[in-house]
Amino acid sequence: MSIAIISPGRDPKAWIAALLHHHPTLDLQVFPHIDRPEDVEMALLWQHPAGYLKNFPKLKLISSLGAGVDHILSDPAVGDELPIVRIVDEKLTWSMTNYVVMGVLNFHRQLIRYQEDQKKKVWDMSNPEIPTRIGVMGVGALGGDVLDKLNGLGFEVVGFGFSEKKDFRYPYFQKDQLDDFLSQVNVLVCLLPLTPDTEGILNLSLFRKCKKGTFLINVARGKHLIEEDLLVAIEEGFISGALLDVFREEPLPEIHPFWVEKRIQLTPHIASVTNPLAAAPQIINNYKRLIASLPFLNLVNRTRGY
Ligand code: OXD
Numbered sequence: 001m002s003i004a005i006i007s008p009g010r011d012p013k014a015w016i017a018a019l020l021h022h023h024p025t026l027d028l029q030v031f032p033h034i035d036r037p038e039d040v041e042m043a044l045l046w047q048h049p050a051g052y053l054k055n056f057p058k059l060k061l062i063s064s065l066g067a068g069v070d071h072i073l074s075d076p077a078v079g080d081e082l083p084i085v086r087i088v089d090e091k092l093t094w095s096m097t098n099y100v101v102m103g104v105l106n107f108h109r110q111l112i113r114y115q116e117d118q119k120k121k122v123w124d125m126s127n128p129e130i131p132t133r134i135g136v137m138g139v140g141a142l143g144g145d146v147l148d149k150l151n152g153l154g155f156e157v158v159g160f161g162f163s164e165k166k167d168f169r170y171p172y173f174q175k176d177q178l179d180d181f182l183s184q185v186n187v188l189v190c191l192l193p194l195t196p197d198t199e200g201i202l203n204l205s206l207f208r209k210c211k212k213g214t215f216l217i218n219v220a221r222g223k224h225l226i227e228e229d230l231l232v233a234i235e236e237g238f239i240s241g242a243l244l245d246v247f248r249e250e251p252l253p254e255i256h257p258f259w260v261e262k263r264i265q266l267t268p269h270i271a272s273v274t275n276p277l278a279a280a281p282q283i284i285n286n287y288k289r290l291i292a293s294l295p296f297l298n299l300v301n302r303t304r305g306y
Helices: 013-022 090-108 111-117 141-150 173-182 227-237 275-294
Strands: 002-006 027-030 038-043 061-064 133-137 156-161 171-174 188-191 212-220 238-244 264-266
Touching: 002 013, 013 027, 013 275, 038 275, 061 090, 061 275, 090 141, 090 188, 090 212, 090 238, 090 275, 133 141, 133 173, 141 156, 156 173, 171 173, 227 238
Parallel strands: 002 027, 002 038, 038 061, 133 156, 133 188, 156 171, 188 212, 212 238, 238 264
Antiparallel strands: none
């Protein structure tokens, strides 16, 4: 049985090394040099060419090379019957939470304001802390950890999501309670999966329901945000600034207005990068489960889309 790595969006070298490190006899074929497509039963994907999986008549399992699976589900050629698994990794969660905590603390303690003051040699001791209440959209493995750590730092936190959650450990708002959720917070963190329900959710109508001065952190997907609406919401004062790690087009084009908007801080999709050495064991575990016909780890629910 052969495993195909098809990751034009991610350098496969580290993945090959990590998989062989943990399982030296794996039969790996790496895109674009897949000479025996008929042997491929498992495919590891990151931004594969749409329709490409049609080449594998015996494909039985798809694994994302990251936490997200939107890049797989957006390909109509991925058959409904094929199981899809994703990476759930403590290190990935740790990095994501640290990134969000950095964004929240920079807002709360106003690092940018003091950096500007320093440049102008201004000594201003007024209002050193912005009262901060954080709303996290998406309360799965990543969002749940963000809520726990921020709560552990003494912040009030609330969650929002599309699925019903009974007895969630923090106040939780569902889809039809979005307005209530937004009215409670002044930092909004987006960690939603990208699905037809959530695409474009960060739009002007949502921003206009936020408290004036809300700070936005988007670490989910560029397609959650209507980018031009953010600029309008910043001008209107509903959003005071944003920390963005993901964009509709990556790398962010040079002419994009976000590069020069002072109230936007941006990073190049590095909030949490999957570490191949850490993630390889769960891929191999799923490969062994495939051979033994056992249930898979981190199986994606195709109806929910994550
Ligand atoms: C992921 C990502 O989904 O890197 O893992 O965005």
